[in-house]
Amino acid sequence: VTGGPTSGPNLGPTLHDVAKLAGVSARTVSRVVNDEGGFGPEVRQRVLQAIDKTGYRPNRLARALITRRSGTVGLVIAEMTDPYFAEFADAVQQAAHESGLTMFISQHHGDVDIARTIFDSMASFAVDGLIVFSARGDLGAVLAHASAGIPVVVIDQVVEAPNVVSVVSAIGEGAELAVRHLADRGRERIAMLANSDSLQSPLQPRREVGYQRGLQISGLAFDPHLVVHGPATIRGGLAAAQSLIKAGTSFDAVFAYNDLMAIGAMQAFGAAGLRVPDDVAVVGFDDIAMCEALVPSLSSIRLDRASISREAIRLLEQLRNGGPATMPVQIETELVVRSSS
Amino acid sequence: VTGGPTSGPNLGPTLHDVAKLAGVSARTVSRVVNDEGGFGPEVRQRVLQAIDKTGYRPNRLARALITRRSGTVGLVIAEMTDPYFAEFADAVQQAAHESGLTMFISQHHGDVDIARTIFDSMASFAVDGLIVFSARGDLGAVLAHASAGIPVVVIDQVVEAPNVVSVVSAIGEGAELAVRHLADRGRERIAMLANSDSLQSPLQPRREVGYQRGLQISGLAFDPHLVVHGPATIRGGLAAAQSLIKAGTSFDAVFAYNDLMAIGAMQAFGAAGLRVPDDVAVVGFDDIAMCEALVPSLSSIRLDRASISREAIRLLEQLRNGGPATMPVQIETELVVRSSS
DNA sequence: CTGAAAGCGCTTACAG
């Protein structure tokens, strides 16, 4: 099977081994493998048999070196253990698969400096494109230098740099939807569990803005005492809700930065003897899978992860083919009402 | 900067561009980049400056083609949205990073046929090794053909195939620990929420075996009515716990197949007015991060994901260097007692 | 419809 002059010690048969066995040139095998046409049906048959017999598998590294397309896309998220990112990674993987791309994954933990290292590494592997989730700090400056030549799609952060396009969800609108829904249900003292990270972020806190707009439209007054901050985790939501209870400010509903905080808050309410939704209605954000499985199930703002991911892949291909760097693409959000409100 | 005869249209500067700028041969630049020694300090300086000026980044594809080491490892899990796998992927990523490896990730959804396709794809990318999580069906037969030449470490399933080594957690012992702990707490009617998938699996249900052994050691009788099956999810655990309540069989503790089922069960108990741990003690399995954040916090059997991952990477390197295919490596589990028991 | 040559960007034996 092997042993030909060009067959490696370990990596199995090469194009030449197949060619020799089929009695054709390497060029012809290449044509059959890539289905380029320009060969007869029985030549095709002979080559296919030889491929089968040798167990030949094309070396994509070698191919990528010439074609300058590796067929890979790098995904850079903050934390893969966060359900929000895990479900996004799943959607991106799906979208990549649909386009015949294989996915590298890496975590920047929200840190732009780690992101820079990851970009370098991904560039070394000649990924065809990068899908990057927002991080604290100036991602634009990093991307301008680090990604040199590689198309990049940034999710949920607008970044101005060559070869970079953004895809953002209508987050402010989603927050507004949540608050108006709670007001429609007759709630008048709607608290917000905000992300303490966004206090230090240069980015605009879109959920807070949407929250205030929702109150305003519903004719409710904004009370700063009803906004408490905490880390965007279950524990953070639990602590934030506890501090809200402790403060003694009356409230009959809570809109949380994300579902994890909402889940933490529901735990705090349960422990404090507050019933959801009777005493407190709760709406989360992101609509992670767990929302459906909770008792009571959690109302949330749905991000269209599938659309965002497909759009990201599409834009990557477009950039790579020299297409224009379009304006930021906006994806709609949707209110999903469940038992918690 | 570019424009040299060997510099590509898009992919930036090459070794030759750096060499030309530094006034040395490509060979010398390669030596400096890989820190092989055999060059003077001021030559080094000149090369480093040229690298900086051109923004040169080595093309790892080209390097991999020659060295037959791509510096990548493929991780194949069932579902990245399952916290169990997400936390494992995180640990593997960490371990890979420590060894200078970059991680591909893919999901087989428990299906051996999908796994086969993934193996083919990963092999085409010349990954240095594969870390694969257990799946229904004969993984061994698939691996024997599909991975040809690539070292494989299988997690939590013993597979007999050339170039394949297994790393398994002491799952049976963990289950036994959980049950003995509940018995030590004075519980006498300990139910088990089992995974309905394992009913069709050819693999031995290690948790069930450990459960029975734990009962026996504690002097408790095994009652088949106390074992209920369901999918290994929150919803599955919720439904299983509900059916347990509905059946009317008395029970004062529950050991769950995994933490997700335990979380579902706790929801069911809460909705049914049963207090945890007063009326029902609950112990999960895997010790996912969420256990700590719940109210009450969930006792669980801890899998040492960091050790398992590091061991997997170590074995991969060993196999690759022609080391022997060792016996399955066993990693200990640990009982973590929290408020739920 | 098919083949011999050149080369993607790098490293690996070899000379000097």
Add this chain to the structure above:
DNA sequence: CTGAAAGCGCTTACAG
């Protein structure tokens, strides 16, 4: 301590 040649496995212009 340094350089010119060969080649990893494949594809891309070119001839026939």
